[in-house]
Every structure is written in structure tokens, then in C-alpha cells.
Amino acid sequence: MNFKGDIPAIYGWGSYIPVYRIKLDEIARVWGEEPARVKSGLQVEEISVKGRDEDQVVIAVNAAWTALKRAPEVSPKDIGAVYVGSESKPYAVKPTATIVAAAVGAPVTIRAADYEFACKAGTEALISVMAQVVSGMIRYGLAIGADTSQSWPGDVLEYTAGAGGSAYIIGSKSSTSVAYFESQYSVATDTPDFWRRDEVKYPRHMGRFTGEPAYFKHIMLAANELMSREGLKPSDFDYFVPHQPNGTFPVRVALRLGFKPEQVKPGLISPWVGNFYSGSSLTGLSRVLDKAKPGQRILLVSFGSGAGADAFSLVTQEAIEGKKGLAPTVDDYISRKKYVDYSTYLKFWDKIYGV
Amino acid sequence: MSDMSVPKTPRIWQLAERRYRLIGSKCLKCGRVFVGSRKVCPQCGSRELEDVELSRKGKIYSYTVIRASPMEREKYGPYIMAIVELDDGCKLTTEIVDCSPEEIDIGTEVEATFRKIGEESKSGVIYYACKFRPVAKGV
Amino acid sequence: MIMRGDVAVIGVGMTKFDEHWNKQLRDLFVEAALEALDDARVSLKDVKAMFVGNMGSGMWVEQEHLGSLLADYLGISGVPSLKVESACASSGMAFRLGLMSVTAGLHDVVLVGGVEKMSDVTTSESTHHLATAADREWEAFYGMTFPGLFALIARRHMKQYGTTREQLAKVAVKNHKHGSYNPKAQYQRAISIEDVLNSPLVADPLRLLDSSPISDGAAAVIIARSDIARRFTDTPVYVLGSGAATDAIALHDRDDITTLRSVVLAAKEAYNMAKVEPEDVNLAEVHDCFTIAEILAYEDLGFARKGEGGKLIDEGVTELGGKIPVNPSGGLKAKGHPVGATGVAQVVEVTLQLRNEAGKRQVSNAEIGLTHNIGGSGASCIVHILGRGRR
Structure with missing residues (x-):
């Protein structure tokens, strides 16, 4: 345990996923790719699509509302910080966090900011809130990872760029918290595997370079750092939740770290909704919390291009059982869906030139 | 053509939090609840009203599908508009989202969801508020 | 009531309602006003005040201060002149203000336009x-x-009272038939029920042919103290009753959206002032901005019991030749709906009818006529009752 005093803990968790889906077969049809090959390579069937009235702010607020439903003992007036991680903010300058704070009824005496670190911006927001809680600066904080993941039309990224996110109410561990953090370790290096320049609409990436020297290296560094410093091994964990850029990477990194498929599968969301960027690993964790029993240990490892990874070890508590039913689960959101064709997807995304 | 709109940021900002959180006015004398901010109750004339958080669930009272859109929604396509009667008795006008017209009727149960309403222009301020969507089964 | 019969309409005029691509707002107004002045045999110098109904010139043509602009272009600068706004009921309200200025003794002869x-x-x-x-x-x-x-209203009315899609269509069919007799109507062609039911949906369940069009136009009337009316004309038409009322601006703040309370209140005031009952009315020009609005008007004006407006159209009561012809001009549906002009255009039609000058659309033996002009979704309403005699 690398916390010296108070122990940070989750009081409420909640996700939001838009209702629309596009099948990878449909995207492949448009670009002349062989659907079976694309799907088996990525292990993704379909991805969530933002509606015409949904953006990253909408996802963040709805996720926050869902998380608050699971923390009925937390008054919005006791929230001292709102941090939102994202790489698809509708404003380049103007915080999403202040809109979220207003929408949840947080007081004006809060800290609020948006984080950017590609796909690990959400866990950066979480770390910030955890630190403020255990240092005694705030009683509760709200941390969110949310994205309407962007991709160039026709880019391979388009097959996995979903939309969704999750929110967490964090406070100091008590009998009503649902899971507490045992430890947290991070790594960061200057690795340009994926980026988006200012004033450019969609990100670019270096193809296979995003894999070995980026995703795998950083997740394994962070996970191994946590396990070696804390004296833990894969078998000590009930669940492993890594960042999910597709359906294959999380399983491969799990196996390489020594986890079994059954440890990683409960937290997988990418096969059915794709990659939520900053909201990806946090929504995987949300799905695990929807099912976890008290006393189980979870390893969460985010990955952000550019590049870095945040590893967290959590242990679930008794109170989790009473809070599961207070709000829709990730699986509720996954199963509630309406398919759109590629043209509608372009319209919803405002990707039709000149409109 | 949203780019034609003139900036009206302060006016939108004045009501933003009421719209985000569904805050209405309740008459302390007759108990009636209104979606807007009121100083006088139009039903009983009382001046004793207070802000209340409105119920986030209700039923469709009447609905339509707007197919001739106002200019700020020219490229939005047909959309469902309804008067919803909330569980606290307050009625309000809202868009119904995440469903097709065939899936709803008068009486359909709906719940609040946070959505984008529009924007001043492509470079302008974005407006958000609550819309409603059918209550999902099993949730 | 002091207003009853004290004011007479002594002249009327209106432009054709249409898409007037090459005319401006001021051109349309002056054309209608001059026609009314000539009809009344009133000279420009006799006009002592002007009231102009207009909903949204500031939005549509970026021009406000219409009172002064239009007095200037009509060549009567110097007289007090005022724009009156009450959405689609703007000129109905302007007419009422004109009546008030005459009965108050401020002015003998007043021009009211829209x-x-x-x-x-x-x-x-x-x-x-x-x-x-x-x-x-x-x-x-x-x-x-x-x-x-209005679609929200229609759906509730259909649900609560069983009003049918066909009944709504029949309102449009009737008004288009009437409009075919009116040379100033925007649409002078008959349509069928099938035409209505096959027209594009605008707001379910309302279709394009349930809806009044977007129109340009102006209407004007000259009113005068009744005791001097015959100095100008042999056929004065007297204003027997005037009623105006409001309701909650938002439809959702009303208890029952299938009745327009403003109409019930305004009609009550006008009937009381005129000492007239609904069954005494020989013809009515009602605000059929959408077909459902005419059905509501039947009920709220007392021509039918609540919920039975649809039956009235089925029975042909409101057609030309029926017991109470409604919208012999073609109504907003066929005649057109330049919103700020509509209220005065209704007075123009009723005046022509009571003067027995309505040509092919003349209602026989018309003694008493009613106008019903609503603003917004019924948040304002103005009802006027006019008579051939002063009573």
C-alpha cells in the first residue's frame, strides 16, 4: 500500500453509453474491406456511436448522474473537485468539468479542470481526485473519463472508435465505500505513437508502432511496477482491467503478464462498444464493479498514447452489494442499442463535408 | 444555418443550471409546480414560490414529429417533440430521444437525459439541457 | 357596454394574399390602406390616427418602428401611429385599440391595418x-x-374526443372550396380529402394541407364614430362586440390543451357586449392556422359542444349554404396567412359579407358576423362581432 494516511475509495460508479451502434461489417462494406478479416483481427463486433445530440460533455454528465445514483449518501454539495479526462472535448478552450459540476449541483467552491493525456486522461483525473481526498483537501471528488472517440473516415481506427465513459465518486474509505484503492503507480515516456495536432479534427497514429513500444510496453511496465512494489502476483487478483483499444490487445497483454483469460474477460467492453479512449479502462472497471463480490481484488491499468500508463490495485467492500441495483449497469447500456448505417453515422458525427 | 445566429450567450447562461438540473418553481400555497422560474403563482396568485428539483420521470401527455425544422435545426432531421407530465404533476415541453415515433404513445414512461440542444454557430457557445427518453426495460 | 354599436367600419381594403416577390412590406400596406380609404371615400387628411398590426417585421425584414414608417409612406405623417403586436392576433388587437381610441373620444376617424x-x-x-x-x-x-x-393539440383532441384525421382534412377541403371563390385568396383551387391525406407530414398528425401557408399581404379598414359614419358611406357596418383575453404562453402550462381558454373568455366578453348568442351568428371568420384550430374554434366559440367540433364539419354546417358558414373567404388555409394582417383581413371579409358585396362566396341574409383571431398557440385571442344594423 503506497497511501500513508487516509485510503481513497469509490463511493459511486456509473457509466453512459449512447444507444446507437454501427456494425464493423457496415464500415468494412463501405471501405471495401473483408468484414470477417477485420472483425477477427480486432475482435470487435460493433461500436457505439454518439447520437446527433451527444458529445463528450453529454457523456460525462450522464455518467456522473449515474454514479451519483449509486452514492445516495453523498450530497453534491460535499463534492470538492470535478476532473474530467478526455481527448474529444467539444471546446478546445472551456472546461467540460464546469458544465458537469453545474449539472450535478456541486457548489461553486470546487476545483474543476479537464485533463488531457490521450486515453489515460480519465485515470489522471481519478488520481488527482484521489490525491485531494487523501490529503484532506476535499471530502468527495468526481472523476470522469469520457470520449466520443475520433477517427479519420477510412482509417483503421474507425473500426474501434466508440463513444462512452464512466464517472467515479471518490472519498476516504469507510463502511459505505464500495471499493478502496490499495496502491497506484504510473509510468510515462516520450513515445509518439498516436497524436492529434492543434486545429486538426481527427488523430493520427503510427500503425503497428502503437502496439509493442507503446501499449504493451507501458501497460506491462506499470502493472509490473505495482505488482513488484506491492508484492502481488497475477493470481492475487480476481480481475484485470487494461485499456481496451480493441478486443485483442487487452487479452494479449493479460496473457503476457501472466493473467488468465477469465481474469480479463469480465472487464471487457470493446468487443461490443469499441474504444472509449479516456473512458475505456474506467468503463471496463465499471463493468467489473457491476458484478464483483465484496473482498475481491482488481488491477486496473490505463494506457495513454504519448505515452504512459496508470496502474491501480483495488479491493471491493461489503457496501458494493447494496449499490449495484441503484443505477443501470454497463451491460444494461450495452444491450440497449439501435443500429445505424454508415451514412447515418457520418451525419451524427458531422463528418459530411460542407454541412 | 446555425452560423447565421447572433450570439446570445448571457441569455442562455441565465437559465443553464435550471435546464441542466430540471429546477422549477413550486407554489407553497396550492402546490402546483412549473418548469419556469416564477415569482407569482398563476393558479392561486400566491407569491410564495420556491425553487424545486423537478421529477426526472414522467409520462408523455402528447407528442408530434417535427418534420419542418426551424433554422437552427435545418440539418438535424425529423425529431420527436412532446409535452411530458412529470411524476410531480409539472408539465414541460421536451424532445424525446433514443427512440422512433413507433415506439412511443401518449402515456409512455420517459426519463430525463442530459443532451446537447444546439450551438450559436460552429465557433460559438454550445447549449445543453435535459431531454427525455423512454424508460429502459429492467432499469 | 359603451362600445356596443358606437363604432362603424366605413371602408375596407386588402392586397391579394400571396407570395409578393417584388413588393416590400411598405408597398403592401400602402396598397391596402389606399383601397380602404377609397372604399370609405375618406381623404388622407380625415385620418386622425393609425394602428398597425404586425408580428415580426423586425425579424422578417429587419424593420421596426412601423407606425412611423407606414404613416410616412401613406402620406399622413403627423398623426399618431402605432405598431401593435400580439403574434398572429396582432391586427385583431390593433382593431380593438382603434375602437378604444374612437370610443374614448380621442379620434373620429381611424385607420387600422395589418x-x-x-x-x-x-x-x-x-x-x-x-x-x-x-x-x-x-x-x-x-x-x-x-x-x-397544434399537432400536440390535435393528437390530444383525437385521443380525448375521437376526432378523426378525415374530419381535420374536411376543414381544409371546405376552406379551399371557399377560397376558390375569392379573387384575393392565395390558393383559389379546390382540393380533395385524399389531397390532404397524401400531402407531406409537417408535424404528425398534421400535414402540409392542414397548414396555412407562409404569405405576404396587408389589410386595412377605416373606422369612425357611428354617428358620423354616414357622412362617408351608405353601408356602415357596426361593431357590436369586442372581446380579448390571454392564456398561459406555454401550452404545457395549461390544464387542458384541447380548449383555448383565451377564446372562451374573449368570446364571452364579445357575446355579452353584443347581446348576441352563438346561434345568432350568420357567419364567422375563424383562425384556422391549422385545421385543428378551426375544430377548436367551433367548440370554444359555442357553435358546437366540446369534443363535437368534428361532427359540425361532417354535417356541413359550416360550409357556404350551411347554417353557420365559417371562413367563407377561404380562411387562413386558402386565403393565406400573412400573420400580422390576418385579424384585419377577417374584419374586411365580414364587412364585405354584411354589405352583401362578397360575390360568389356571399352568405345569404348575413346580419351578424364574427371574427376570431388567435395569437400563438392561443395565448391571446381577440373576438369581434359585427352587425349590418346598429341594434
Whole structure:
């Protein structure tokens, strides 16, 4: 345990996923790719699509509302910080966090900011809130990872760029918290595997370079750092939740770290909704919390291009059982869906030139 | 053509939090609840009203599908508009989202969801508020 | 009531209602006003005040201060002149203010007009501008439109009273038939029930042919103290009753959206003032901005019991030749609906009918006529009752 005093803990968790889906077969049809090959390579069937009235702010607020439903003992007036991680903010300058704070009824005496670190911006927001809680600066904080993941039309990224996110109410561990953090370790290096320049609409990436020297290296560094410093091994964990850029990477990194498929599968969301960027690993964790029993240990490892990874070890508590039913689960959101064709997807995304 | 709109940021900002959180006015004398901010109750004339958080669930009272859109929604396509009667008795006008017209009727149960309403222009301020969507089964 | 019969309409005029591509708002107004002056045999110098109904010149043609502009272009600068706004009931309200200024003894002869120029902008801009008559912050902000509001009313009326889609269509069919007799109507062609039912949906269940068009036009009347009316004309038509009322601006703040309370209140005031009952009315010009609005008007004006408006159209009671012909001019549906001009245009039609000058659409033995002009989704209403005799 690398916390010296108070122990940070989750009081409420909640996700939001838009209702629309596009099948990878449909995207492949448009670009002349062989659907079976694309799907088996990525292990993704379909991805969530933002509606015409949904953006990253909408996802963040709805996720926050869902998380608050699971923390009925937390008054919005006791929230001292709102941090939102994202790489698809509708404003380049103007915080999403202040809109979220207003929408949840947080007081004006809060800290609020948006984080950017590609796909690990959400866990950066979480770390910030955890630190403020255990240092005694705030009683509760709200941390969110949310994205309407962007991709160039026709880019391979388009097959996995979903939309969704999750929110967490964090406070100091008590009998009503649902899971507490045992430890947290991070790594960061200057690795340009994926980026988006200012004033450019969609990100670019270096193809296979995003894999070995980026995703795998950083997740394994962070996970191994946590396990070696804390004296833990894969078998000590009930669940492993890594960042999910597709359906294959999380399983491969799990196996390489020594986890079994059954440890990683409960937290997988990418096969059915794709990659939520900053909201990806946090929504995987949300799905695990929807099912976890008290006393189980979870390893969460985010990955952000550019590049870095945040590893967290959590242990679930008794109170989790009473809070599961207070709000829709990730699986509720996954199963509630309406398919759109590629043209509608372009319209919803405002990707039709000149409109 | 949203780019034609003139900036009206302060006016939108004045009501933003009421719209985000569904805050209405309740008459302390007759108990009636209104979606807007009121100083006088139009039903009983009382001046004793207070802000209340409105119920986030209700039923469709009447609905339509707007197919001739106002200019700020020219490229939005047909959309469902309804008067919803909330569980606290307050009625309000809202868009119904995440469903097709065939899936709803008068009486359909709906719940609040946070959505984008529009924007001043492509470079302008974005407006958000609550819309409603059918209550999902099993949730 | 002091107003009863004290004021007479001594002259009427109106432009054709149409898409007037090459005319401006001021051109339309002056054309209608001069026609009314000539009809009344009143000279410009006799006009002592002017009231102009207009909903949204500031939005549609970026021109406000219409009172002064139009007095100037009519060549009567110097007289007090005022723009009156009550959404689509603007000129109905202007007419009432004109009556008040005469009965108050301020002016002997007053010009009341109404004008709107809508076709200079796109349909979606007009849709936006019209929606400013709703509650901007709690209806229009969320995407509500005027067809949308009346569609909500229609769906409730159909649900609560069993009013049918065909009955709504019959209102449009009747008014188009009437409009075919009116040379100043925007649409002078008959349509069938099938035409209505096959026209594009605008706001379910309302279709394009349930809806009044976007129009340009102006209408004007000259009113005078009744005791001097015969100095100008041999055929004065007397204003027997006037009623005006309001309701909650937003449809959702009303208890029952299938009745327009403002109409019930305004009609009651007008009937009482005129000492007239609904069954005494020989013809009515009602505000059929959408077909459902005419059904509501039948009920709220007392021509039918609540919920039985549909039956009235089925039985042909409101057709020319029926017991109470409604909208012999073609109504807003066929004659056109330049919103700010509509209220005065209704007075023009009733006056022509009571003067027995309505040509092919003449209602026989018309003694008493009624106008019904509503603003927004019924948040304002003006009812007037006019008579051939002063009673």
C-alpha cells in the first residue's frame, strides 16, 4: 500500500453509453474491406456511436448522474473537485468539468479542470481526485473519463472508435465505500505513437508502432511496477482491467503478464462498444464493479498514447452489494442499442463535408 | 444555418443550471409546480414560490414529429417533440430521444437525459439541457 | 357596454394574399390602406390616427418602428401611429385599440391595418420566427415549432374526443372550396380529402394541407364614430362586440390543451357586449392556422359542444349554404396567412359579407358576423362581432 494516511475509495460508479451502434461489417462494406478479416483481427463486433445530440460533455454528465445514483449518501454539495479526462472535448478552450459540476449541483467552491493525456486522461483525473481526498483537501471528488472517440473516415481506427465513459465518486474509505484503492503507480515516456495536432479534427497514429513500444510496453511496465512494489502476483487478483483499444490487445497483454483469460474477460467492453479512449479502462472497471463480490481484488491499468500508463490495485467492500441495483449497469447500456448505417453515422458525427 | 445566429450567450447562461438540473418553481400555497422560474403563482396568485428539483420521470401527455425544422435545426432531421407530465404533476415541453415515433404513445414512461440542444454557430457557445427518453426495460 | 354599436367600419381594403416577390412590406400596406380609404371615400387628411398590426417585421425584414414608417409612406405623417403586436392576433388587437381610441373620444376617424412580409426569408427562418410567439425559453429553445404545438393539440383532441384525421382534412377541403371563390385568396383551387391525406407530414398528425401557408399581404379598414359614419358611406357596418383575453404562453402550462381558454373568455366578453348568442351568428371568420384550430374554434366559440367540433364539419354546417358558414373567404388555409394582417383581413371579409358585396362566396341574409383571431398557440385571442344594423 503506497497511501500513508487516509485510503481513497469509490463511493459511486456509473457509466453512459449512447444507444446507437454501427456494425464493423457496415464500415468494412463501405471501405471495401473483408468484414470477417477485420472483425477477427480486432475482435470487435460493433461500436457505439454518439447520437446527433451527444458529445463528450453529454457523456460525462450522464455518467456522473449515474454514479451519483449509486452514492445516495453523498450530497453534491460535499463534492470538492470535478476532473474530467478526455481527448474529444467539444471546446478546445472551456472546461467540460464546469458544465458537469453545474449539472450535478456541486457548489461553486470546487476545483474543476479537464485533463488531457490521450486515453489515460480519465485515470489522471481519478488520481488527482484521489490525491485531494487523501490529503484532506476535499471530502468527495468526481472523476470522469469520457470520449466520443475520433477517427479519420477510412482509417483503421474507425473500426474501434466508440463513444462512452464512466464517472467515479471518490472519498476516504469507510463502511459505505464500495471499493478502496490499495496502491497506484504510473509510468510515462516520450513515445509518439498516436497524436492529434492543434486545429486538426481527427488523430493520427503510427500503425503497428502503437502496439509493442507503446501499449504493451507501458501497460506491462506499470502493472509490473505495482505488482513488484506491492508484492502481488497475477493470481492475487480476481480481475484485470487494461485499456481496451480493441478486443485483442487487452487479452494479449493479460496473457503476457501472466493473467488468465477469465481474469480479463469480465472487464471487457470493446468487443461490443469499441474504444472509449479516456473512458475505456474506467468503463471496463465499471463493468467489473457491476458484478464483483465484496473482498475481491482488481488491477486496473490505463494506457495513454504519448505515452504512459496508470496502474491501480483495488479491493471491493461489503457496501458494493447494496449499490449495484441503484443505477443501470454497463451491460444494461450495452444491450440497449439501435443500429445505424454508415451514412447515418457520418451525419451524427458531422463528418459530411460542407454541412 | 446555425452560423447565421447572433450570439446570445448571457441569455442562455441565465437559465443553464435550471435546464441542466430540471429546477422549477413550486407554489407553497396550492402546490402546483412549473418548469419556469416564477415569482407569482398563476393558479392561486400566491407569491410564495420556491425553487424545486423537478421529477426526472414522467409520462408523455402528447407528442408530434417535427418534420419542418426551424433554422437552427435545418440539418438535424425529423425529431420527436412532446409535452411530458412529470411524476410531480409539472408539465414541460421536451424532445424525446433514443427512440422512433413507433415506439412511443401518449402515456409512455420517459426519463430525463442530459443532451446537447444546439450551438450559436460552429465557433460559438454550445447549449445543453435535459431531454427525455423512454424508460429502459429492467432499469 | 359603451362600445356596443358606437363604432362603424366605413371602408375596407386588402392586397391579394400571396407570395409578393417584388413588393416590400411598405408597398403592401400602402396598397391596402389606399383601397380602404377609397372604399370609405375618406381623404388622407380625415385620418386622425393609425394602428398597425404586425408580428415580426423586425425579424422578417429587419424593420421596426412601423407606425412611423407606414404613416410616412401613406402620406399622413403627423398623426399618431402605432405598431401593435400580439403574434398572429396582432391586427385583431390593433382593431380593438382603434375602437378604444374612437370610443374614448380621442379620434373620429381611424385607420387600422395589418401587414406581414414573410417570403423574403427561407421557410426554416420563418418557422423560427413564428416560434417566437411560443415560450422561447421553455418551448422553442427545445425545438418546438408552431405546427408542432397544434399537432400536440390535435393528437390530444383525437385521443380525448375521437376526432378523426378525415374530419381535420374536411376543414381544409371546405376552406379551399371557399377560397376558390375569392379573387384575393392565395390558393383559389379546390382540393380533395385524399389531397390532404397524401400531402407531406409537417408535424404528425398534421400535414402540409392542414397548414396555412407562409404569405405576404396587408389589410386595412377605416373606422369612425357611428354617428358620423354616414357622412362617408351608405353601408356602415357596426361593431357590436369586442372581446380579448390571454392564456398561459406555454401550452404545457395549461390544464387542458384541447380548449383555448383565451377564446372562451374573449368570446364571452364579445357575446355579452353584443347581446348576441352563438346561434345568432350568420357567419364567422375563424383562425384556422391549422385545421385543428378551426375544430377548436367551433367548440370554444359555442357553435358546437366540446369534443363535437368534428361532427359540425361532417354535417356541413359550416360550409357556404350551411347554417353557420365559417371562413367563407377561404380562411387562413386558402386565403393565406400573412400573420400580422390576418385579424384585419377577417374584419374586411365580414364587412364585405354584411354589405352583401362578397360575390360568389356571399352568405345569404348575413346580419351578424364574427371574427376570431388567435395569437400563438392561443395565448391571446381577440373576438369581434359585427352587425349590418346598429341594434
